[in-house]
Amino acid sequence: MKFGIIVFPGSNCDIDCYHVLKDVLGKDVEYIWHDTEELEDFDCIILPGGFSYGDYLRCGAVAQFSKAMEQVRLHAEKGKLVLGICNGFQILTEAGLLSGALVRNKNLKFICDTVALKVENNNTSFTSRYNVGEVIDIPIAHGEGNYVVDEDTLKKMKENGQVLFTYEENPNGSTFNIAGVCNARKNVLGMMPHPERAGEALLGNTDGIKLFQSIIDYLEGGAKNDK
Amino acid sequence: MTNRYKAVGLNKQEYDKILEVLGREPNELELNMYGVMWSEHCSYKHSRALFRHFPTSNERVLQGPGENAGIVDIGDNLAVAMKIESHNHPSAIEPYQGAATGVGGIIRDIFAMGARPIALLNSLRFGEIENSDRVKFLLEGVVEGIAGYGNCIGIPTVGGEVYFNQSYRGNPLVNAMCVGLIEHDKIHRGNASGVGNSIMYVGAATGRDGMGGASFASVELTEESEEKRSAVQVGDPFMEKLLLEACLELLETGCVVGIQDLGAAGLTSACCETATRGEGGMEIDVLKIPRREKGMLPVEVMISESQERMLLIVEKGREEEVNRIVEKWGLYSVVIGKVTNDGFLRVMEGDEVAGEMPADSLDSSGAPKYYKDYEMPAYIKEVKNFTSTDVEEPQDYNETLLALLKSPNLASKEWIYRQYDHMVRTSTVVKPGSDAAVMRVRGSKKGIALTTDCNSRLCYLDPREGSKIAVTEAARNIVCSGAKPLAITDGLNFGSPEKPDRFWQFRESILGISEACRELDTPVISGNVSFYNETETYAIHPTPIIGMVGVLEDVEKACTMEFKEDGDVILLLGNTKDEIGGSEYLARIHGLEKGEVPAINFGLEKKLQAFVLEAIEKGLLQSAHDLSEGGLGVALAECGIGRRLGANVSFETNLRKDILLFSESQSRFILSVKKEKLQQIKDMMETVAAPYEIIGEVTGEKLQVTINDSLTIDMAVNQMEETWRGALACIME
Numbered sequence: 001m002k003f004g005i006i007v008f009p010g011s012n013c014d015i016d017c018y019h020v021l022k023d024v025l026g027k028d029v030e031y032i033w034h035d036t037e038e039l040e041d042f043d044c045i046i047l048p049g050g051f052s053y054g055d056y057l058r059c060g061a062v063a064q065f066s067k068a069m070e071q072v073r074l075h076a077e078k079g080k081l082v083l084g085i086c087n088g089f090q091i092l093t094e095a096g097l098l099s100g101a102l103v104r105n106k107n108l109k110f111i112c113d114t115v116a117l118k119v120e121n122n123n124t125s126f127t128s129r130y131n132v133g134e135v136i137d138i139p140i141a142h143g144e145g146n147y148v149v150d151e152d153t154l155k156k157m158k159e160n161g162q163v164l165f166t167y168e169e170n171p172n173g174s175t176f177n178i179a180g181v182c183n184a185r186k187n188v189l190g191m192m193p194h195p196e197r198a199g200e201a202l203l204g205n206t207d208g209i210k211l212f213q214s215i216i217d218y219l220e221g222g223a224k225n226d227k
Numbered sequence: 228m229t230n231r232y233k234a235v236g237l238n239k240q241e242y243d244k245i246l247e248v249l250g251r252e253p254n255e256l257e258l259n260m261y262g263v264m265w266s267e268h269c270s271y272k273h274s275r276a277l278f279r280h281f282p283t284s285n286e287r288v289l290q291g292p293g294e295n296a297g298i299v300d301i302g303d304n305l306a307v308a309m310k311i312e313s314h315n316h317p318s319a320i321e322p323y324q325g326a327a328t329g330v331g332g333i334i335r336d337i338f339a340m341g342a343r344p345i346a347l348l349n350s351l352r353f354g355e356i357e358n359s360d361r362v363k364f365l366l367e368g369v370v371e372g373i374a375g376y377g378n379c380i381g382i383p384t385v386g387g388e389v390y391f392n393q394s395y396r397g398n399p400l401v402n403a404m405c406v407g408l409i410e411h412d413k414i415h416r417g418n419a420s421g422v423g424n425s426i427m428y429v430g431a432a433t434g435r436d437g438m439g440g441a442s443f444a445s446v447e448l449t450e451e452s453e454e455k456r457s458a459v460q461v462g463d464p465f466m467e468k469l470l471l472e473a474c475l476e477l478l479e480t481g482c483v484v485g486i487q488d489l490g491a492a493g494l495t496s497a498c499c500e501t502a503t504r505g506e507g508g509m510e511i512d513v514l515k516i517p518r519r520e521k522g523m524l525p526v527e528v529m530i531s532e533s534q535e536r537m538l539l540i541v542e543k544g545r546e547e548e549v550n551r552i553v554e555k556w557g558l559y560s561v562v563i564g565k566v567t568n569d570g571f572l573r574v575m576e577g578d579e580v581a582g583e584m585p586a587d588s589l590d591s592s593g594a595p596k597y598y599k600d601y602e603m604p605a606y607i608k609e610v611k612n613f614t615s616t617d618v619e620e621p622q623d624y625n626e627t628l629l630a631l632l633k634s635p636n637l638a639s640k641e642w643i644y645r646q647y648d649h650m651v652r653t654s655t656v657v658k659p660g661s662d663a664a665v666m667r668v669r670g671s672k673k674g675i676a677l678t679t680d681c682n683s684r685l686c687y688l689d690p691r692e693g694s695k696i697a698v699t700e701a702a703r704n705i706v707c708s709g710a711k712p713l714a715i716t717d718g719l720n721f722g723s724p725e726k727p728d729r730f731w732q733f734r735e736s737i738l739g740i741s742e743a744c745r746e747l748d749t750p751v752i753s754g755n756v757s758f759y760n761e762t763e764t765y766a767i768h769p770t771p772i773i774g775m776v777g778v779l780e781d782v783e784k785a786c787t788m789e790f791k792e793d794g795d796v797i798l799l800l801g802n803t804k805d806e807i808g809g810s811e812y813l814a815r816i817h818g819l820e821k822g823e824v825p826a827i828n829f830g831l832e833k834k835l836q837a838f839v840l841e842a843i844e845k846g847l848l849q850s851a852h853d854l855s856e857g858g859l860g861v862a863l864a865e866c867g868i869g870r871r872l873g874a875n876v877s878f879e880t881n882l883r884k885d886i887l888l889f890s891e892s893q894s895r896f897i898l899s900v901k902k903e904k905l906q907q908i909k910d911m912m913e914t915v916a917a918p919y920e921i922i923g924e925v926t927g928e929k930l931q932v933t934i935n936d937s938l939t940i941d942m943a944v945n946q947m948e949e950t951w952r953g954a955l956a957c958i959m960e
Binding site for chain 1: 371374375378379380381463464465466468469556557644645646647648649650651652653655656667669782783
């Protein structure tokens, strides 16, 4: 089992994801430069947080055209796992791998805080270790985390169980309090909160670790992700 | 012709000195280069003579003042690089960019040493905010600027302080501090050594922004300052992130001999400073410098303060290696000249010599150095004319405490730090809001604690004693987090040094800092002086901001200020005296900035700090909080708010109740201890003869303070919390 973390110019949370997988969970993980043309070796790709390409134009708008993202599309098409966190979520929506878009927070300010999330669906490779309805504390740090999506798409996503996490108290104006959503096939997850920041008792919070453990369970079990 | 020197901010004697050095009239380029290098901001001409008072070394100091940043050993081949720098004048004119580029500049200073920046702090001062739209605009812009830069580059902003006082109404202060981690054998310096080695330019192209910023920072702010907007630089944190990663990767290769940030006075200062520290000379060609705009004159290129640029001295023959790494990060690098040993900084324009000056005549070794007259200001005696009986005792202490918790100086700064990403890089163990921030050191058991401190009201009333208190309080904050204080960086913000009363404040402050740093064995390893913080009619309160770092051998033992559990015993360590002079209570409740500042006894201070540190290291304390602005009353409230725990405490005292509750006597701590560990703590305190009182216990949901058998404060913790947490947000929204 091997994790890959795509490093774009301006990625910041690449080392945090690496640390949690390597040092906390003891898994095989590699950084992948944004011009890669090969992701064959990897089972789960992570698009980390940060400000890829300075967030110029729009968050994630430039990164979606990188060579690595072409490979991420192919990787996803094969049904392999992709996790986009914060800026990674923004890139996934820009790239069309997830529906909707992320716009400016309602209060127009960057917000860094720890917020309560509700797990809406645990029947996925990303959330199996959680219980449905479980409330977890996960940090957020974003200026553009306000998720918008049209009504029809939202309806379909809800019916299909694609909304995985919602905010207990909406910090940014997000539609339907959405904090994290996946695609219909449930192998691509995008979320604004940072589970990698909630992986160690020393940092005062371990609520995020189960997300990574769920992925590991899935990869170890080799079970189908679209259960 | 006669007044050429005035246009570049120099005086007649200084111009004569240039004539003497060159043996001829300087041309326009040369004159401008002297102008920026001999500005106060670059040359420290008014302050340098006093720096000899600072203790700057001990066995832990690996790099003292004089480099891009200071470095202090934390053991196991690891060290911390740190520096604080002001960006006051730019922020007064253009708050967002002024603050943002202040952050960018200080980050470059850290990675120029080869260190990986891991934390940012900032210390801000504004006029009173409650009824001023101007101050709200400035605060909003400055905070957004700091957030915009720090968040984007991915370095957490973990601490700092913000105070509001009318003395800053025309001249806010924005000081940014950056801290980095480095291994001993990877320290780099700004040396142009090795004759024939290449000078390379890396990063953003040079434009006309920040023209003469150093000179602009070296005069008072006036009505016309708004017109100097072009002296404010524009920041690009994405570019800096790339530059940071590229430089750290380059330094790993061993091909970089020296590295220097292009900061104040741009290429001019980077060239002459690296040359002076190296072989003594350098030759560069201005035509080779990448430019953002057409038609730039050599002088504009040489003094521009465009951001996100670095100068590298690269081993001859390894330039391609540099280009490859720099290109990988999407940046551009170019050879602009070479190291020489003829003692001259020679600026070429193709084949023509555009300017030629002895390199060491430009930098601070050759710049003028003044011993200014000083004179105690008249107000110093006046303000001492105060005794606590001059003010009436409050009727309702609940109300008084709430009024203090609502003071923007004491209220929660959550509205601010919620805009800063304080968790990125997942190393922040103690987040903003406690006495000091604590960061883990990856790959080791250690942690470092960071804080900035300065009570400028005390420095106004008595600059020497106030400055001692600034250092000591910083150390107390570090100790409360469980760390041993190691070293300081100082951001010295004062009025005009050319006025004897202001210069007296500066001198007194230097002497106070020096004494405290010697006493606490925390040398000054870097710093910055910002003078001319005044408008046409008044100066700011003297504001020597102390940035301090401490080390925890085991970061798991980090301690915080909030009470942890019902039933824990609360202790007050230290002596409370009739010392409300200069207190927040006196200012906020009675509208007075007067009195003797609290006295400091270093013997007692050191004893108590050592005791608290030992108790934390032994795992005996549940919480530790230092008493500062707002005194005992506010400290008790703060301890309870964190986990919404009440406390029942009582005192027997001869002091008036308001003095007991709000005096700002030094060397005091509130500690909480589990009942079963109380005896052990008592034994330790008695062994060292520490003055202490057991004042009560953590219990319920109210803070109840009984003084001489009368219930004086009786208030729900959630009511205090609402007031304290909401105050600043309420003003801003």
